[in-house]
Amino acid sequence: MHSQKKKNQMKIKAQRLIAIKQIISSRKVSSQEELVVLLEVEGYKITQATLSRDLKYLKVAKVPDAETGYKYVVPDTAQNQDEPIKQEEFPVSGVESIEFSGHLAIMKTRPGFANGIASVIDSHGPYEILGTIAGDDTILLISREGVSKSDVINALSLFMPGLKEKTL
Amino acid sequence: MHSQKKKNQMKIKAQRLIAIKQIISSRKVSSQEELVVLLEVEGYKITQATLSRDLKYLKVAKVPDAETGYKYVVPDTAQNQDEPIKQEEFPVSGVESIEFSGHLAIMKTRPGFANGIASVIDSHGPYEILGTIAGDDTILLISREGVSKSDVINALSLFMPGLKEKTL
DNA sequence: AAAGCGAATGTATAAATATGCATTCACAAA
DNA sequence: TTTGTGAATGCATATTTATACATTCGCTTT
Numbered sequence: 001m002h003s004q005k006k007k008n009q010m011k012i013k014a015q016r017l018i019a020i021k022q023i024i025s026s027r028k029v030s031s032q033e034e035l036v037v038l039l040e041v042e043g044y045k046i047t048q049a050t051l052s053r054d055l056k057y058l059k060v061a062k063v064p065d066a067e068t069g070y071k072y073v074v075p076d077t078a079q080n081q082d083e084p085i086k087q088e089e090f091p092v093s094g095v096e097s098i099e100f101s102g103h104l105a106i107m108k109t110r111p112g113f114a115n116g117i118a119s120v121i122d123s124h125g126p127y128e129i130l131g132t133i134a135g136d137d138t139i140l141l142i143s144r145e146g147v148s149k150s151d152v153i154n155a156l157s158l159f160m161p162g163l164k165e166k167t168l
Numbered sequence: 169m170h171s172q173k174k175k176n177q178m179k180i181k182a183q184r185l186i187a188i189k190q191i192i193s194s195r196k197v198s199s200q201e202e203l204v205v206l207l208e209v210e211g212y213k214i215t216q217a218t219l220s221r222d223l224k225y226l227k228v229a230k231v232p233d234a235e236t237g238y239k240y241v242v243p244d245t246a247q248n249q250d251e252p253i254k255q256e257e258f259p260v261s262g263v264e265s266i267e268f269s270g271h272l273a274i275m276k277t278r279p280g281f282a283n284g285i286a287s288v289i290d291s292h293g294p295y296e297i298l299g300t301i302a303g304d305d306t307i308l309l310i311s312r313e314g315v316s317k318s319d320v321i322n323a324l325s326l327f328m329p330g331l332k333e334k335t336l
Numbered sequence: 337a338a339a340g341c342g343a344a345t346g347t348a349t350a351a352a353t354a355t356g357c358a359t360t361c362a363c364a365a366a
Numbered sequence: 367t368t369t370g371t372g373a374a375t376g377c378a379t380a381t382t383t384a385t386a387c388a389t390t391c392g393c394t395t396t
Contacts, residue, residue: 013374018319021295031352050375052354058295061231061241062353064224069384070352073229099298101271101313106299135286135301140308148364181344199382218345220384230383237354 013054016044020054021074028071035072095160096137100149105141114139121156128155181222184212188222189242196239203240263331266309266324268317273309282307294323 019042020035029035032048032055039046046054055072065071095117096108109117118134121141128151133140143152187210188203197203200216200223207214214222223240233239263285264276277285286302289309296319298310311320325331 015315015319018295018315033352047376048353049355049377052352053375056232056238056354059232061229063229063243064227070224075231099312101298101310104272104310106310108299133301136283137290138299138301140299140301140310150364201382215346216383217347217385220382221345224384 012044016046017054017058019044020051020058020060024060024072025074028065028068030065030068030070030072098153098156100152103143105143105149105152107139107141109137109139111137113137120160124158128152180212184214185222185226187212188219188226188228192228192240193242196233196236198233198236198238198240263328266321266331268320271311271313271315273311273317273320275307275309277305277307281305288327289324292327294326296320296323 016039019039023029023035023038023042029038032051036046036048036051039051059075060072061075062070063073095113096110098105098107100106107114107117114134114137118132118139121129121132121139128143129141132142141152184207187207191197191203191206191210197206200219204214204216204219207219227243228240229243230238231241263281264278266273266275268274275282275285282302282305286300286307289297289300289307296312296315298312300310301308309320311317321332
């Protein structure tokens, strides 16, 4: 219904996003047009418009730089959070995000919440979910063959409202 | 000859710079024009041009924000410097091997090291890695769709020197 | 005081960046 | 297979941001 993959395209996009991070991590890039050219050299032909969207998606910031005027920087991966920690009130709280890769899904939770949340999921035993394995702050969900990503999200949403917004 | 102060003006400017930091620290500002207005409320009447210069002087970055599209952020006072962001460099030891199967990877570690190593990987949160789950001496890594094995190795190698040699 | 300097800033505009709209494409549902 | 839907993206343009240039102002040196 609302899939978000286009095997070929997605693959290219994912690679491009990685390339973008590599480039701006290894050298100072001061404008998007400049990066468009660098990407073209790498084999990625896109317009500035798409790049602008990519950078927004990657949360890449434009920061003043003494040497080049301005440069783009990849978020620190760790902090970068908005304020401290945004608490929310869901019947099942503690879920930070959920992402898919094939028929596998990785759900990130707040530290120590993984097992509890996984238990909740198991207890509901949705048909779409074959099984789960939980660590400390990560849960691996294996979905049944023929089940789409949206199916999984929908199934979980039944008892985990707000999950849709956690999708990356 | 080489003065750089203009008592009155300078004072006003200094105060304004402080005000700018206070404002963007306390709320999400998504454009300079918006900030110009906010500053005017505070009693500072300047144009967008001057603000652009002030922000550059303060090294204020424009970063994508899920809620407002974009927002301005004051540098972390500490890091954020140009290169000097290089910190921690404790060789991550304990890895015995790493093998792939599709977009999954199994990393074998010395007994009891899995969780610690997985934590390190998680803390760096490389884009290529969707998530990890650790047991006692084994870590399961789920890579993002469209990401190649070498992409994963390269991403991990950034903070796990010598990993390439562990590949089977 | 007059001249000289350089910082600060506004004006106007260039440059850079974001986005509405339309199109294409792959996947899911029927 | 056919149809529907959302993701991805280019194009054109709106919006935003940076800067060249000119002016003002206060301090410093004759």
